[in-house]
Amino acid sequence: MKTKANFITTLILTILISAFGFSQNTIEIDGIVMDDSNYPVPYANLKLTTKYKGTMTNEDGAFLFEILKSEVNDSLEISCMGYEATKIKISDYLNESEKIIRLKESIVELDEIKILAAGDYVQNALKNLKTTTIGKPHQLTMLYRRASSEEGKARFFVEHYMKILDKGPSVKDIISIEVLEGRKSADYRFFKKKEFRHSVIPMTIRNPIRQYLPMKKMTWKKIGDTSYDTEDVVIIEGRPPKGAHKFMANGQPFKLYIGVDTFSVYKIENEANNSLYVYKKNxxxxxxxxxxxxxxxxxxxxxxxxxxxLGKPEAKIAATYKHEVFVLDIETNRKKMRVRHQEEAMKTDMADLKVPYNANFWSTFVAPPDTNYFKGIKSELESNYGVPLEKQFLYSN
Structure with a gap:
């Protein structure tokens, strides 16, 4: 028994020393991306020029990620829909006292010869999904957050660090789900809405381009244009007839941002469930x-x-569920993919999954910065009964 205990102690010390050594070799890069008018630029893509490493700004324009000290002489490329791409040297950026990256809005003048009918852009985009997107099995490592509010007051928060095996938008369903780490707050909800599966599944099947769109029954209209990464982009609005599609309720419209030359779908906005999908290139x-x-x-x-x-004039409360997903890494090499399929995740609400709480993981995890929305959620959850979130995580998981 003593030998076994000594072995475990030595193993833990080795892991801690290795983690400390690795942290000594890394640097955190953070800041905010803004435009010339001092407005934050959300969903801007930041990546190293020589290695496939980077991140994306949140909806408030903020970003945070780690690089190795040996990568400080690399450059950072920044691109975003509607802005001119730019490049900065990381060492120069780290020496700046103000951690702000500015992007200049792009001016788009579409070549009239290239302009097609709105529906033709959509048909070409759907037809080319297998060539414009990763159509083979690939592993996505992601951070999935969900917050619940009632009557405008935060009531619950759950977060998963997880992996999925997917074939991209050319197919309807994902292949496998594995939740690696999780944490959740105390549950102060009056109304406990339950999904009959992990929330990452509705994320995929409610994506308009992953469905069989009733093309002939829909109304398509070009409503604008922009650019992304040197390519002109048209903004197409699709409006289904009422009852035409179960995931597009009441004929609510959605928007597709489609590249004029490649027919790539770079962004999707869907009013039916207030959703946003942003794609980037590998x-x-x-x-x-x-x-x-x-x-x-x-x-x-x-x-x-x-x-x-509650002193309510009617027997109803306003309930809100907000979801946010950051894809942190992608793996396309089949030999390196590691997704242990969890059948339970396919049929259980993410808040009800049995996921051990690992405080050490979350204390060292370099997560994308919280948006103002999620900062407010966490602050309100602590103020409900004066219980710090760390204690809520400890006793609720």
């Missing part, structure tokens, strides 16, 4: 999902007793 120029958010809101029934306790 080293081979193939697109994959990099960021997703969606928000579900409704009025939910409550008991007469709860109505009386």
């Amino acid at each position: 080293r081979d120029g193939k697109l994959y999902l990099a960021y997703h958010s969606r928000q579900w809101t409704s009025k939910e029934k409550i008991t007469p007793e709860l109505q009386r306790r």
Whole structure:
């Protein structure tokens, strides 16, 4: 027993020393991307020029990621829809007192010869999905956050560090899910909405381009143009007839941002579930999902007793579920893919999955910066009963 205990102690010390040694060789790069008018630029792509490493700004324009000290002489490329791409040397940026990267808006003048009918752009985009996106199995490592509010007050928060095996938007469903780490707050909700599967599944199947769109029944309209990474982009609005598609309720429109030359779909905005999908290129120029958010809101029934306790004039409360997903890494080499399929995740709400809470992991994990929305959620969850989030994570997982 003593020998076994000594072995375990030695192993833990080795892991801690290795982790400390690695942290000594890394540098955190953070800041904010802004335009010439001092407005934050959300969903800007930042990547090293010589290695496939980088991140994306959040909806407030902020970013944070790690590089090795040996990479400080590399340059950082920054690109975003509607802006001219730029490049800065990392060592120069680290020496700046103000950690701000500025982008200049691009001016787009589409060549009239290239302009097609709106529906033709969509048909070409869907037809070319297998060539413009990664159409083979690939592993996405992601951070998935979900926050619940009632009557505008934060009530619950759950977060998963996880991997999925996917074939991209050319197919409807993902292949496998594995949740590696998780944490959740105390649950102060009155109305506990349950998914019958992990929330990453609706993320994929409610994506308009992953569905079989009723092309002939839909109304397509070009509503604008922009650019991305030197390519002109048209903005096409699609409006399905009422009842035409179960994931596009009440004929609500969605927008596709489609490249004029390649017919690549760079971004999707869907009003039916207030969702956003942002795609970026891998080293081979193939697109994959990099960021997703969606928000579900409704009025939910409550008991007469709860109505009386809350002093509500009606037996309903306003409930909101906000989702946010950052794709942190991608692996396309089959030999390096490691996704242990968790059948339970395919049929259980993410808040109900049994995921051990590992405080050491979360204390060292370099996550994308919280948006102002999620900062507010965490602050409100602590103020509900004066319990720090760390204690909530400790006792609720």
